[in-house]
Amino acid sequence: MDTTEVLFATLPRRIKAAIIDGVVLLTLMILSPLTISMLIGRDTGANAIAMYFPPLFLEPLLISFLGFTLGQYIFGIQVIRMETGGKCPLPASFLRYFLKTILGSFSMVYMLFSKKHQAIHDHLAKTLVVLSRRRIEQNPEFANNGETEQNIEADITYNYPSAIRRFFLFCVWAAITLIVLGIVAECTTLIFVPGYTLDTEKMPKQIEVIYNLIYAVLFIWFAVLASKGQLPGARRRKKEIQAIQETPAEKENWF
DSSP states (O other), rough: OOOTTTTTEHHHHHHHHHHHHHHHHHHHHHHHHHHHHHSSSOOHHHHHHHHIIIIIIIIHHHHEEEEEEEHHHHHTTTEETTTTTSSHHHHHHHHHHHHHHTTHHHHHHHHGOOOOOOOOHHHHTEEEEEHHHHHHHHOGGGGGGEEOOGGGGGGGGGGOOHHHHHHHHHHHHHHHHHHHHHHHHHHHHHHTTTTTTOOOOSSHHHHHHHHHHHHHHHHHHHHHHHHHOOSTSSOEEOOOOOOOOOOHHHHHHTO
């Protein structure tokens, strides 16, 4: 499939769509067993099946048969097969969904490093997430919400480490930051919260929220720095421009 004219969905747009899908999923998980209980009049094994059906099957089925989830439809994006540009087959849709669930934000952040703006689960399932063709046909200005292929390695000023190396170093920094912040949060709680000890199961909610917020900010910051080749361990290097030395015979031709 030629992707030179494809407009890829941006990371913020995909995150917004995922939030909508998360709300829909949570709603279905709550309402499905309640509905069955009301119809049958008692709790049965069908309640558990109804609760776990949406998180296990809803997104793969929608991606495979429609090409998008509700959140993706609202924000005008769709999932296509990389080789053909058609809908994603059901096995690949399940693989894609479970990889996304397991890898979480690390998979999505890889979009910053990928030439075709693919998350890790997109790479492994061989899918692309693009702007809806129908939406662009209906409103050509909608194309301004997409992005073309990115290739920072083509920069004539700098040499960049490979995308894999930059992403790996980002993961290392993210893991180190998680450990350091955890130690800082634990020490802070021990000092300032009376009665808190290392044996306490959970730290106070306020400190936990602050800790998670700081880590989220640093997580995104490190991802952006790493994608641009500015994170220690995977920095870009300025290219050396070698001056061309003319021979004496070439200099005589000047006159």
